[in-house]
Amino acid sequence: MSQTVETPEDPILRASQTFGITPEQYMLPARGEIRMVDPTGRLLPAEEQGTEPGHEYPLPAGDVLLGAYEKLVVGRRVNDQNSALVRQGRMAVYPSSHGQEACQVAAALCLKEGDWLFPTYRDTVAVMTKGVRPLDVMSIFRGEWHGGYDPHEHHVGIQSTPLTTQLLHAVGVAHAAKLRGEDTVVLAMCGDGATSEGDFHEALNFAAVFKLPVVFFVQNNGYAISVPLSQQSAAPSLAHKAVGYGMAGERVDGNDLVALLATLGRAVDLARSESEPLLVEAHTYRMQAHTNADDATRYRDDAEVQEWIAKDPVTRMRAYLAGEGLLDDAAEQRIAAAAEDVAAALRDGMNADVQVDPRELFRHVYTEQTPQLAEQEQILAAELAREETAP
Amino acid sequence: MSTLQAPAPSGQTPAARPATFAQALNTALADALTADDAVVVFGEDVGTLGGVFRITDGLTQRFGRTRCFDTPLAESGIAGMAVGMAMNRMRPVIEMQFDAFAYPAFEQIASHIAKMHNRTRGAVTLPIVIRIPYAGGIGGVEHHCDSSEAYYAHTPGLKVFTPATVEDAYLMLREAIDSDDPVVFFEPKKLYWSKAPVDLAELRDRYENRAPERREGRAVVARTGQDATILTYGPSVPTALAAAAAAEAEGRSLEVVDLRSIVPFDDETVAASVRRTGRVVVVAEAPGFASVAAEIVARVQERCFHSLAAPVRRVTGFDIPYPSPKLEEYYLPSVDRILDAVDDLQWED
Ligand SMILES: Cc1ncc(C[n+]2csc(CCOP(=O)(O)OP(=O)(O)O)c2C)c(N)n1
Numbered sequence: 181m182s183q184t185v186e187t188p189e190d191p192i193l194r195a196s197q198t199f200g201i202t203p204e205q206y207m208l209p210a211r212g213e214i215r216m217v218d219p220t221g222r223l224l225p226a227e228e229q230g231t232e233p234g235h236e237y238p239l240p241a242g243d244v245l246l247g248a249y250e251k252l253v254v255g256r257r258v259n260d261q262n263s264a265l266v267r268q269g270r271m272a273v274y275p276s277s278h279g280q281e282a283c284q285v286a287a288a289l290c291l292k293e294g295d296w297l298f299p300t301y302r303d304t305v306a307v308m309t310k311g312v313r314p315l316d317v318m319s320i321f322r323g324e325w326h327g328g329y330d331p332h333e334h335h336v337g338i339q340s341t342p343l344t345t346q347l348l349h350a351v352g353v354a355h356a357a358k359l360r361g362e363d364t365v366v367l368a369m370c371g372d373g374a375t376s377e378g379d380f381h382e383a384l385n386f387a388a389v390f391k392l393p394v395v396f397f398v399q400n401n402g403y404a405i406s407v408p409l410s411q412q413s414a415a416p417s418l419a420h421k422a423v424g425y426g427m428a429g430e431r432v433d434g435n436d437l438v439a440l441l442a443t444l445g446r447a448v449d450l451a452r453s454e455s456e457p458l459l460v461e462a463h464t465y466r467m468q469a470h471t472n473a474d475d476a477t478r479y480r481d482d483a484e485v486q487e488w489i490a491k492d493p494v495t496r497m498r499a500y501l502a503g504e505g506l507l508d509d510a511a512e513q514r515i516a517a518a519a520e521d522v523a524a525a526l527r528d529g530m531n532a533d534v535q536v537d538p539r540e541l542f543r544h545v546y547t548e549q550t551p552q553l554a555e556q557e558q559i560l561a562a563e564l565a566r567e568e569t570a571p
Numbered sequence: 572m573s574t575l576q577a578p579a580p581s582g583q584t585p586a587a588r589p590a591t592f593a594q595a596l597n598t599a600l601a602d603a604l605t606a607d608d609a610v611v612v613f614g615e616d617v618g619t620l621g622g623v624f625r626i627t628d629g630l631t632q633r634f635g636r637t638r639c640f641d642t643p644l645a646e647s648g649i650a651g652m653a654v655g656m657a658m659n660r661m662r663p664v665i666e667m668q669f670d671a672f673a674y675p676a677f678e679q680i681a682s683h684i685a686k687m688h689n690r691t692r693g694a695v696t697l698p699i700v701i702r703i704p705y706a707g708g709i710g711g712v713e714h715h716c717d718s719s720e721a722y723y724a725h726t727p728g729l730k731v732f733t734p735a736t737v738e739d740a741y742l743m744l745r746e747a748i749d750s751d752d753p754v755v756f757f758e759p760k761k762l763y764w765s766k767a768p769v770d771l772a773e774l775r776d777r778y779e780n781r782a783p784e785r786r787e788g789r790a791v792v793a794r795t796g797q798d799a800t801i802l803t804y805g806p807s808v809p810t811a812l813a814a815a816a817a818a819e820a821e822g823r824s825l826e827v828v829d830l831r832s833i834v835p836f837d838d839e840t841v842a843a844s845v846r847r848t849g850r851v852v853v854v855a856e857a858p859g860f861a862s863v864a865a866e867i868v869a870r871v872q873e874r875c876f877h878s879l880a881a882p883v884r885r886v887t888g889f890d891i892p893y894p895s896p897k898l899e900e901y902y903l904p905s906v907d908r909i910l911d912a913v914d915d916l917q918w919e920d
Contacts (some may be wrong), residue, residue: 272710272896301712323896326713341714342672343644376643378675406620407641479619538901545891552860556889560901563908 191454199233206428209419210235213431213463216439219491221499229439235430237442242506248289248437249497249507250515255281255305256494257519258314261526262304262321266472270530272323275302279435279467282493283399285309286440290395290448291367298337298350298368302399306369310336314522315529324536343374347383347396354392358455365451367395367444373404375418381425387457388425394457395447396422399434401466406479422459434464435493438500465491538564589766595737596626596702596758598771599744600664604634606779607662610748612639614649614666614702623668624704624763646672650679650701654687657697664748670705671714677722684753685728699753700744705733706806706856708761708903710896716760717893718857720805723755724833724866730787731833733757735808737767739831741774743786750787759806788835792844796826799850799913802841802867804830807854807904814854814909825913833863841867842874849880850916854904859887881917 195206212230214237217223223239231237240248259281262274277284280302288309291297297310307317311334319328320339327338337353340346350368357364374380375398387394398418402409415421422429428450432443440462447458465488469476476485501507542557543549549557590598603610612627618641621628630639642649646667653663667673673680680701687695707716724731730752734743740758747754777783793808794815803811808829815825828844830837845851851871855864868883886904894902 273712320712320895323710323712324898325895326892341712342674373644376645376648378645378647404615404644405623406616406618407644411641412643473623478621536897538898541889541891541894541898541901552890556891560889 191450191456201233204423207423207426209417209422209429209431209461213433214439214443215433215436216442217436217496217500219435219496221496221503223438223500223504230431237439237446240438240441240445242504244289244441245438245497246501246506246511248285248441249501250518251285251289251309252281252437252494252497253515254519254522255284255309257523258305258308258526261523262318263468263472265527265530271318271321273471273473274304274321275471276468277302277305277466279488279492280399280401280464281305282437282440282497283397283434283462283464286437286444287367287369287397289441290444291365292448294335294362294364295448296335296337296350296353296364296366298346298353298366299339300343300346300369300371300374301339301341302371303339303369307336307339310334312336314526318526318530319534322530322534324534344370344377344379344383346370348379348386350394351383351386351390351392354387354394355390358390358392363393363452365393365395365448367397367448369397369399371404372398372400372402372409372418373407373412374398375421376404376412384422384425384427384457384459388427391455392457393451393455395444395451396457396459397444398459398461399464400461401434401464403466403470403480405470405474408479417461419459419461427457427459429459429461431461431463434462435488435491435496437493437497464493588768588770590737590769590771591763592734592737592740592758592765593624593626593763595740595769595771595774596744597628597630598775599741599748600627600630601633602775602779603664603745603748604630604638607748609660609662610638610664611656611661612664612666613642613653615642615644615646615668617641617666622666624760626702626704626758626763627666646674646676647679650676650684650699653699653701654679654683654697657699658687658695662698662700662748664700664702667701667703669711669715670703670717670719673701673703673719676701680723680729680753680755681726685726687728688752689728696751697753698748698751700747700750700756701753702744702756702758704760704763705757706759706761707893707899708806708856710899711760713893713895716899718806718855718888720755720757720833721857721862724863728753729834730754731757732787732831733759733805733833734786734831735759735762735793735805735829737765737769738774739786739829741769741771742778742783743831745778746785746787757805761806762809765809786831788832788837790828790830790832790837790840792826792840793829794825794827796824796848798824798848799852799916800826800828800841800844800848801852801854801909801913802828802830802844802871803854804833804863806856810904810906811854811909814906814913817906817910818913823913830867836866836870838870838874841871845871845875846878849878850913851879851883852886852909852912852916853883854886854909856888856904858890859885860890862887881915884912884915886912 284305316329354366419429617627618631
């Protein structure tokens with residue numbers, strides 16, 4: 181390299197020098213959302229990808245894309261299987277990410293083995309893609325326990341119901357890793373509505389002040405239950421919120437798996453190499469109701485939903501891969517069969533009547549059971565014994 | 572079968588069509604919005620959707636977005652904005668979507684809503700109603716079933732109400748909205764769909780035009796009995812009544828007192844009942860330790876010690892996080908558990 185000017189340490193300064201832009205320009209999202217493949221599956225030429233200086237993204241490799249597509253198909257199948265299980269009464273509730281699977285899959289795949297994921301209730305597919313057994317993920321929705329897996333096993337936080345509280349946990353995990361000198365990246369997910377909560381702002385600020393490798397990934401699906409984004413935030417985009425905290429933000433088409441893998445992939449790389457947080461906002465759509473308890477026809481019309489069918493992430497990715505010659509009928513069949521296998525195993529598992537020992541209720545409140553809880557456990561045990569002997 | 576309705580006998584109103592608890596609350600909100608321009612209703616999903624439990628159904632359509640509106644998703648924001656609006660002559664009625672999702676607002680509620688009147692030596696009143704759907708029994712996922720009343724009851728400056736009947740739902744919500752003090756209004760979720768033959772128009776008339784019986788700080792004897800008193804409130808009232816009915820069949824007569832208002836507390840009605848029966852079981856769904864139930868026991872011991880024939884017993888939730896849907900039946904106070912406690916009250920026979 182014949183460069184004479186020494187590259188500055190600071191990524192913002194470096195970007196300013198390389199592209200001749202201001203720090204604010206570097207941190208502000210690209211003027212449009214990043215999109216690499218259009219809804220028909222056509223790879224867009226670079227100048228149509230929404231990129232500009234400081235916002236260029238490389239196309240992920242073919243095998244990466246094919247592997248991601250498989251996860252996408254599995255994720256869709258699992259979402260639909262779970263919705264069916266709710267209708268059959270096998271599951272109490274399931275917040276489906278149908279339509280948002282590209283975000284789910286990309287969130288998990290952009291991370292390395294030791295990296296952490298902090299999901300919300302809607303991020304089942306991301307959790308599964310990160311390696312947690314589907315049946316374990318579903319136990320919370322089946323109503324057995326408030327979580328179903330060990331966060332340490334796959335580095336996945338427990339799915340969070342209170343909104344955005346998990347973002348601060350993500351910040352804490354990143355801070356601990358940094359203090360120990362580890363290069364762990366943490367990706368934390370939330371919805372568009374959740375960005376209004378105080379914890380969202382505290383998390384972003386902490387991460388920026390402490391220079392922590394956290395990728396905040398906002399799935400903007402247009403609604404917080406019934407409240408549309410326009411009544412949630414007056415910002416030009418949710419990604420714009422980043423700059424105020426001193427971090428870079430980016431907008432990406434949330435139904436374009438290729439663009440998601442590229443932008444999240446680079447965000448994770450930057451977080452790791454520079455130890456700095458980034459915010460990525462994906463623009464997507466919740467195709468189904470908030471949960472089975474919700475009546476979406478009360479707040480949005482069918483025409484809007486229909487419009488998004490044309491942008492379906494699964495069909496788009498399939499068209500792209502087929503067009504590029506990366507996906508043939510044999511591969512398609514193999515992937516469909518793999519998705520069926522996952523769904524079948526899930527169905528069998530959910531149809532089996534899992535018994536939870538009610539006495540376990542008293543065993544995990546404290547690491548060491550208190551005398552009061554031991555006493556209460558005995559009360560319940562006596563009741564259960566009496567029930568068993570009753571005629 | 573004729574679909575024609577029989578004419579009402581002259582001078583009598585036709586029997587009231589049953590109303591649900593949820594309808595009573597909805598009507599109370601609508602009537603309060605009609606009665607006073609200062610009343611505003613806001614929170615998450617309360618506008619277009621009408622609330623996740625439909626308690627605010629139709630209010631935006633009827634009263635417009637200035638009177639009933641959706642806010643951004645931020646409980647601290649909702650409660651904190653209510654403080655400022657109340658300081659500026661409005662009467663906010665805010666909804667916390669579920670019990671555990673009020674916790675982000677706890678700072679505003681405990682530090683400001685509860686204390687502003689005191690801090691300003693009475694110069695500022697905060698007529699705010701914080702509606703909180705609470706407690707379990709509906710198979711909800713985590714954080715949707717907390718009984719959080721003790722936190723608020725423990726915070727001086729807040730009134731805490733919890734109706735258990737359709738009639739109380741209407742009348743107590745109207746009272747709460749008319750109160751110049753902040754009221755945390757706990758709505759037992761599992762009672763939302765309960766029904767009673769209550770004429771809501773008649774309630775409105777009674778509340779607005781005749782001297783209504785005051786509910787705030789007043790307990791009510793929900794069922795009379797001689798042998799023991801069950802003191803309870805909110806979601807546990809129907810369970811206590813069921814236990815009393817079962818006890819009757821076994822020849823034991825239980826009185827059930829529905830507290831209705833936790834703060835202020837009706838020591839008088841409670842003591843009168845306890846002095847008559849001499850035996851007490853307190854029933855509540857929240858974990859028992861450091862709870863409202865514990866407070867009730869202490870007050871009964873202090874005031875009625877010499878009338879008691881047996882130590883006061885408590886039937887409460889266990890001291891554990893509210894369990895997942897498949898396990899909540901083991902947690903909730905049941906008829907059997909109440910009857911067991913009654914059996915323990917040192918009967919001579
Ligand atoms: C602190 C808190 N307040 C309220 C709720 C109730 N609630 C559950 S989901 C939801 C909407 C969330 O919308 P968004 O963040 O956009 O995520 P999405 O459901 O669209 O994925 C609300 C209000 C909650 N879970 N936590």
